[in-house]
Amino acid sequence: MNLNPMEQFAVKPLAGLDKPLFEIAGHPIYFTNQALLMVIVVAVSSLFLTLAVKPNRLVPTRGQSMAEMSYEFVAGMIHSATGEDGLKFFPFVFTLFIFVLCCNFFGMVPGSFTVTSQIAVTFALASFVILMVIVTGFMKHGIGFLKLFVPHAPWYLLILLVPIELISFFTRPISLSVRLFANMLAGHTMLAVFGGFVVALGTAGGVLSALSIAPMLLIVAIMLLELLVAFLQAYVFAILTCIYLNEALHLHDHH
């Protein structure tokens, strides 16, 4: 039995789909376990959110309450972070939040695959966010958007501050993506390492086998912590998106 804790992150073609679907510039494209999980996440979340509010009951059922609460949660978050005119970004932020949240939660199912533990996925999401911020800023303020990089300070400090602002702006996609990716990677690696302890102790025989219950209980506790982290990282991803959008919308003046 292979106990390598990193094995769970391997992206591989699904069993029976070993042949590439098609090729782009000589690079074969496979339908991988990651693609399958992403299709499942998108299908389940969009089906649930549309079907739960379809009957539109006055007294909501549990499903409808969940959909409505997530809507109000994200709407409140955008309103508090960006103010009134940020609400037109609601569909964008809501989609991001639900996608990341569902990817994290589906990854918690034993035996499944965590899409957000792939830097390729999170970096694509994060660079899309930054692209959105840049486009929004230039559409709202035109060339004046560049004032974002010039804080209110004497000119001799600006020589130092403008490069710092520029660097901090352009490292945002990196920090945004690495935060989500590293959290998921670290959490799931930790679960697998403790799973390895259970197997190693359980097969040792004698008193040691009975002791394997200890790491097992610890896994349950870590699982709970990971559920919290899964929600928290989706929340942080969404709220940082809101904060970046707020800067693009309002530059330095606080609303």
Add this chain to the structure above:
Amino acid sequence: MEPAAAKMIGAGLACIALVGAGIGIGNVFGSYLSGALRNPGAAATQTTNLLLGFALCEATGLFGLVIALLILFAF
């Protein structure tokens, strides 16, 4: 020194970054608690900032972990 051994030592050293993350997270929650106990009325309004501070702190430690993983698996 063997390159493989140097890799392992380097990866272990990179994980020292988690010290800072631990201090930071402790600071975030400790300061929040001491503030919240002085003024419980304002506590609920600051949960967003609390979680944000927690996540930003935690990320710096995880960057160190990423360096460790890069040393182990990318080189």
